[in-house]
Amino acid sequence: MNMTEKYNMPDERGHFGPYGGMFVAETLIPPIQELDAAYQHYLNDPDFIAELDTDLQYYVGRPSPLYHAERWSRELGGAQIYLKREDLNHTGSHKINNTVGQALLAKRMGKTRIIAETGAGQHGVATATVAARLGLECVVYMGAVDVARQSLNVYRMKLLGATVVAVESGSKTLKDALNEALRDWVTNVDNTFYIIGTVAGPHPYPAMVRDFQAIIGREAKQQCLEATGRLPDALVACVGGGSNAIGLFYPFIEDKSVKLIGVEAAGDGVSTGRHSAPLCAGRPGVLHGNRTYLMADDDGEISETHSISAGLDYPGVGPEHAWLKDTGRAQYVNITDNEALDGFYALTRMEGIIPALESSHAMAYTMKLAPTMGKDEIIIVNLSGRGDKDMQTMAKREGIEL
Amino acid sequence: MSRLAAKFEELAKTGRKALIPFITAGDPNPEFTVPMMHAMVDAGVDVIELGVPFSDPMADGPVIQRASERALAHKMSLKRTLAIAMEFRKTNQHTPVVLMGYLNPIEAMGYENFANAAQRAEVDGVLTVDLPPEEGQECRELLKARDIDPIFLLAPNSSDERIKKMDEIGSGYIYYVSLKGVTGAGHLNVADVEDKLKQIRANTSLPIGIGFGVKDAETAKTVSVLGDGVVVGSALISKIEANLDDLARAKNEICELLASMRQAMDERGTRS
Ligand SMILES: Cc1ncc(COP(=O)(O)O)c(C=O)c1O
Numbered sequence: 314m315n316m317t318e319k320y321n322m323p324d325e326r327g328h329f330g331p332y333g334g335m336f337v338a339e340t341l342i343p344p345i346q347e348l349d350a351a352y353q354h355y356l357n358d359p360d361f362i363a364e365l366d367t368d369l370q371y372y373v374g375r376p377s378p379l380y381h382a383e384r385w386s387r388e389l390g391g392a393q394i395y396l397k398r399e400d401l402n403h404t405g406s407h408k409i410n411n412t413v414g415q416a417l418l419a420k421r422m423g424k425t426r427i428i429a430e431t432g433a434g435q436h437g438v439a440t441a442t443v444a445a446r447l448g449l450e451c452v453v454y455m456g457a458v459d460v461a462r463q464s465l466n467v468y469r470m471k472l473l474g475a476t477v478v479a480v481e482s483g484s485k486t487l488k489d490a491l492n493e494a495l496r497d498w499v500t501n502v503d504n505t506f507y508i509i510g511t512v513a514g515p516h517p518y519p520a521m522v523r524d525f526q527a528i529i530g531r532e533a534k535q536q537c538l539e540a541t542g543r544l545p546d547a548l549v550a551c552v553g554g555g556s557n558a559i560g561l562f563y564p565f566i567e568d569k570s571v572k573l574i575g576v577e578a579a580g581d582g583v584s585t586g587r588h589s590a591p592l593c594a595g596r597p598g599v600l601h602g603n604r605t606y607l608m609a610d611d612d613g614e615i616s617e618t619h620s621i622s623a624g625l626d627y628p629g630v631g632p633e634h635a636w637l638k639d640t641g642r643a644q645y646v647n648i649t650d651n652e653a654l655d656g657f658y659a660l661t662r663m664e665g666i667i668p669a670l671e672s673s674h675a676m677a678y679t680m681k682l683a684p685t686m687g688k689d690e691i692i693i694v695n696l697s698g699r700g701d702k703d704m705q706t707m708a709k710r711e712g713i714e715l
Numbered sequence: 716m717s718r719l720a721a722k723f724e725e726l727a728k729t730g731r732k733a734l735i736p737f738i739t740a741g742d743p744n745p746e747f748t749v750p751m752m753h754a755m756v757d758a759g760v761d762v763i764e765l766g767v768p769f770s771d772p773m774a775d776g777p778v779i780q781r782a783s784e785r786a787l788a789h790k791m792s793l794k795r796t797l798a799i800a801m802e803f804r805k806t807n808q809h810t811p812v813v814l815m816g817y818l819n820p821i822e823a824m825g826y827e828n829f830a831n832a833a834q835r836a837e838v839d840g841v842l843t844v845d846l847p848p849e850e851g852q853e854c855r856e857l858l859k860a861r862d863i864d865p866i867f868l869l870a871p872n873s874s875d876e877r878i879k880k881m882d883e884i885g886s887g888y889i890y891y892v893s894l895k896g897v898t899g900a901g902h903l904n905v906a907d908v909e910d911k912l913k914q915i916r917a918n919t920s921l922p923i924g925i926g927f928g929v930k931d932a933e934t935a936k937t938v939s940v941l942g943d944g945v946v947v948g949s950a951l952i953s954k955i956e957a958n959l960d961d962l963a964r965a966k967n968e969i970c971e972l973l974a975s976m977r978q979a980m981d982e983r984g985t986r987s
Binding site for chain 2: 337338488492500501502598601604609
């Protein structure tokens with residue numbers, strides 16, 4: 314497929330080629346149109362942008378460093394690896410870039426109640442955090458399975474004053490949390506703002522969340538130029554819904570020399586069927602308001618997914634990634650649970666940085682990629698979050714009671 | 716004229732309102748559905764909405780979610796739902812059947828394959844919850860070319876512009892969702908529905924079915940005065956759920972509830 318020089322996606326109604334769009338029940342059309350109008354307006358409002366920039370600097374702690382992992386690069390014997398340190402943000406992941414932005418929007422729109430879905434709990438925590446700060450009521454939907462495996466984050470959300478609802482329907486993971494949040498939204502559309510945590514959902518969410526996360530790539534580009542005098546050769550990021558990946562990729566899309574590599578969760582292995590890799594092993598369909606690659610059976614029923622990391626355990630993916638895959642601009646690979654654990658230990662022991670299990674997928678792929686590249690080449694890996702939330706999961710695997 | 720248009724015309728002539736039950740195909744098992752459909756016709760219903768089970772029913776409350784889960788546990792699918800509709804049609808030529816579900820099963824089958832299969836099964840209408848007019852042109856045209864009515868939803872927050880759009884592209888009837896929420900939710904506010912119906916009527920001449928929040932003969936009667944049809948779903952499915960160990964009883968209770976609604980609606984109908 315042909316990519317024009319100027320990348321200008323999505324179209325007015327949120328389409329990335331055949332993907333994206335606004336596939337929702339009628340009750341949600343008015344609030345989505347209202348949101349789209351507000352977003353288009355504030356996107357160009359200097360006042361809004363200034364407030365957002367201030368929050369990102371003083372509350373989130375941006376810019377996040379671009380760190381040269383020298384020891385790890387040397388050990389792997391190939392490309393120079395730079396980590397974009399989103400783990401150092403307030404609340405410990407990239408998720409807060411987006412929640413700060415959407416919460417400001419909610420405030421300007423006069424909404425008094427915030428809802429969110431969460432998988433690993435990072436988005437839930439980031440939402441509860443901004444809601445606390447703005448004095449807004451906050452309800453977070455989380456699959457019952459995830460409530461159990463990310464209990465630390467559940468506690469953080471409760472401390473911050475949010476109500477955490479354990480979702481017992483379906484597979485009891487992220488997709489079911491999203492269903493339940495959508496149900497809440499249709500019931501409470503008048504006063505409620507739904508902060509979606511990734512580049513999924515109906516238009517304008519995929520574009521809006523991307524725009525809020527694109528700060529990652531803008532900073533990384535500038536930092537890379539400052540540190541090395543040139544652009545990187547490859548970008549690597551894990552892909553759940555795809556927000557940390559698109560945030561890093563987006564400002565580089567027109568820089569054709571930069572390879573964009575998204576890493577999906579292969580769980581037990583793509584061939585086992587127990588995975589969360591729709592771009593690698595799924596097919597197009599419609600779920601949660603947009604058309605994208607999905608994991609579904611021949612009848613179109615959504616499949617259960619599996620990943621060691623709750624934040625990647627989702628059967629869909631942002632529609633822009635579907636488009637970048639089809640056009641060949643980005644490449645999508647996958648990493649198993651066991652490989653991700655190798656990435657987790659490697660970064661921990663080589664660099665003294667404990668990554669989130671989600672981010673560990675990107676680390677694991679980097680371990681494969683770096684040795685195939687020259688010492689003068691550069692990889693930027695998105696370290697999307699820190700591993701504190703995963704201590705229980707890891708300790709349990711090692712047979713340790715915390 | 717489509718079976719749906721003919722049905723609403725016939726009802727209008729006699730001053731009666733349509734009673735429209737919703738059940739999920741294959742709930743609680745695939746054998747239950749066809750006999751249940753015939754029994755509902757005997758109890759006095761005019762149109763049947765047949766739910767296509769989906770793994771992620773985002774617009775449905777817990778009762779219909781569980782109906783989907785029970786059906787899917789028996790490997791129910793869009794294909795098998797169409798087989799059920801076809802089976803029903805063999806011995807009933809007069810009751811319109813509307814498929815109600817979500818888009819992804821249709822995407823998986825392919826729009827054209829689906830439209831052909833729906834035609835073979837003599838389905839009369841298709842309501843796809845997450846396929847708004849903007850995204851649905853291709854599917855809609857394939858259905859219309861086969862005389863199948865695309866049914867659209869309107870909500871309490873729908874604008875004049877939106878209503879006009881549904882009038883232009885929809886046919887058969889319009890399904891008015893009487894409250895902001897999911898299926899099976901709370902109580903509808905009669906005054907609100909009455910106001911909204913005035914706005915809707917001013918912008919379309921299509922028949923209006925009203926659903927969400929209809930629970931018993933009383934609400935059915937009240938709502939029937941406002942619209943042209945009354946849709947009842949969760950209240951019926953609750954009877955299945957309460958009698959999973961005695962499905963004959965579930966069937967009886969559903970028919971009794973529908974008969975009581977029919978009676979209440981007709982009392983009102985003859986008076987006005
Ligand atoms: C640290 C971290 N990285 C990545 C993800 C995956 O989300 P996305 O693909 O939207 O970046 C999550 C989600 O919870 C996360 O917590």
